[in-house]
Amino acid sequence: MTDIILDVKGLYKHFGSTCANKNVDFSLKKGEVRGLAGENGSGKSTLLSQISGICRKDAGEMILNGEPYDPHSPLQAANHKIGIVVQELGVLSTLPAGVNVFAGRLSQFTRFGIINMSALYQEAEKQFKKWGLMPVPLKKTCGNMQIETRKMIELARALSIDPDLLILDEVTQSLSQNNRDMLYQLIEYLKAAGKTIVIITHDLEEMIRLCDNITVLRDGEVVGTKACDGLEPDELKRMMVGREVSCAYYREDWVPDYEDEIVLKAEELSVSGEIEAVSFNVHRGEILGFCGLSDSGIHTVGKAVYGLAPSMKGRVVLSKKSLEIKNAGTALCNGMAYVPKDRDGEALMMQDSIVNNFVFPSTTSLKGRLSFLNPRKLRTVAEKGIADFQIKCSGVNQRMDGLSGGNKQKVNLGRWLIKDLDVLILDCPTRGVDVGVKAYIYQLMRQAKAQGLAILLISDELPEIIGMSDRVIIMKDGRINGEFERGDDFIQEKLIEVMV
């Protein structure tokens, strides 16, 4: 037997008039960790979708372990021992976590049409233990769980089939540092066991560190495959974009730079079970970073500041008007903006048009006489936004779910930045976007900072926090565990030390 597990030859896939995969050749060795790099829309996810049976190929062939392979459902792929964790959230939110682990494969627990739930939960727990995953409440429904927890469930589902080929499509981005470390170990372990792993991540350094080889896609075609030894991220970027990427990524200054004026004060914020006695000030023109492990409560802080935690104790005060923010409505009308982590679920109306999404937070300020919302005016605002923020789309009436991740995020950010803001709360603003858009978002943040906005940057990615913030607050178990100013101490090791 050869040591090639999967061989893809001449794969084509069209979506309408768009060609998502063009003559793709791709082969994987046993025990190999392969990275797939490319900008948003370069066809990475499409390629993996076809391998894992989520969508079917138009032309070309796939050979798995020497035999022709053409799955028409993820279940069939699972039978061939191919497991996938998809980029978009892939759990059934109304079912308990344990059932989600075995979704579609419940027959093993079924006798006479009745599912033996206790056996299922036991087996699910066993899977979590076996792979060393963060334990999750298996009997709770997934709907209210955090993204990270849901990703764990998906990971357990993919691993429970004991896969020979595991596909991880942008998994690390939703995870915090401790779970990332867990995942890295898991990858090492699987690799040692001779399993093959395919990874997509926008964090190129991470990809180079983890992978043996990286295949770069551009516009649906394979540009080339490189061995990771000695590969520089810049070279990878060049291959992805097809030209030199020269934009400044993070901030280059190493001193804190903000005005003395306090814009927003948070006093003793507590949300039971999530955060406790969190107090801080944000100044004009400051980027205040928040980081911490999962369960540290950083995401809840963002929600609480924007008035989205009804059971919160403590006060959030806008200093200029000495106004207390009690609900999101007050926040919205007083120059605050909130960009949630779960873009598709909490921020954008996926089935609605770009224009409706774009003008949504500005509805009150666009009102004319008799609260008239002039459709033409709304359209102009959205068209200007599309031009200003370089959003790639077919027009303002295109539906949101037709846009790529990066463009969705541009709509999501742009619609707030057109407003006259004082405070901007960003929860993982670069989650699931490629290098180009990421750089663009950082540029927007720098502009906003220069205009004097106070920015709360909540992020799971330490390099991002270090690269952008003036001050960083580190949280642990819902409490503030440390605070750093931009300067010599601003390095990953020191921050992690306080996080754990």
Add this chain to the structure above:
Amino acid sequence: MKKERFELNKLTPFVSLIVMLLVFTVLTKGSMISPYNISMLIDQSVVLIIACCGTIFVSAQGRVDLSVGVNCAFSAVIGDLAYRATGSSLIMIVTALLVGVGIGLVNGMLISRFKVPSFMATLAILIGLRGIVNYIQSIASVNYASDVIMMLSDNQIKLPLLILIVVVFWYLFEYTSLGRYCKAIGENEVVAYSVGMPVGRSKIVAYALSGLTAAISCIFLIARLGGTSTTMGTFFEMKVMTAIYVGGVLVRGGSTAKMYKAILGAFIVMIIENGLKIMGYASSEVSEFVQGLLLMVILFLTVFFELRRQKVKKTAGQEA
């Protein structure tokens, strides 16, 4: 960049309306579009159109208001009682409208404050109020409408009023933030909430508007029937919902909810009913069966075109 696609699903209500009109014109050998019948048709549609104008706010949120029919009857009998007590038609109208809005507010409170699913909340109101209506009518004999109310059956007064009501509600629904909030709630309630929209208030206002139009339609209904009756408003809520869905609004609401769809839908429902009546199937088993069948076909096509549009867009844009 792709050209913006012309959207077929926007046309479905127009097409259904025209096809239904043609089919029944042929089947009734032309009497469908006789001037007399057209004026009859419009006359019959008035009540339904008015009720649709308010209920669309609820439908846009992806919710239902099953209490429209009973609200109509309840406002009528209470208004009637007020008329008997005072002898003033004005007081009767005001009472009826207040009662209608009141019931709407109760619905809205149940749904937004106490998180009762709209189907259950309005179903409970439907059953409970129907009992009260029947009780009141069993002790107070059937009454006849006053002269002032009867003036509303005159087309010269009725139609301008109808147009006024439609214009006001159209404006509210399509060109103000209220309509936008309702649609946003239908699209994704979490998003509306996270952005900071007044979600709870919008729900209450939507149900209040639905109650208001139910009460307005009850006054027009009294004028048409010449008084209140025990069966007044039964199945009316179903007719209103049918009109809205047949017009092309999806049950999930959101941006698919459009005022023109509700109004066209009301006409489609009335054309089917009226056409079958002319053909001599009035209130027979055949009539209801055929109505059901036709509505099913139209609803199927509406959903089919909408889904196909989604599919085309989704696959075309997924990685683009």
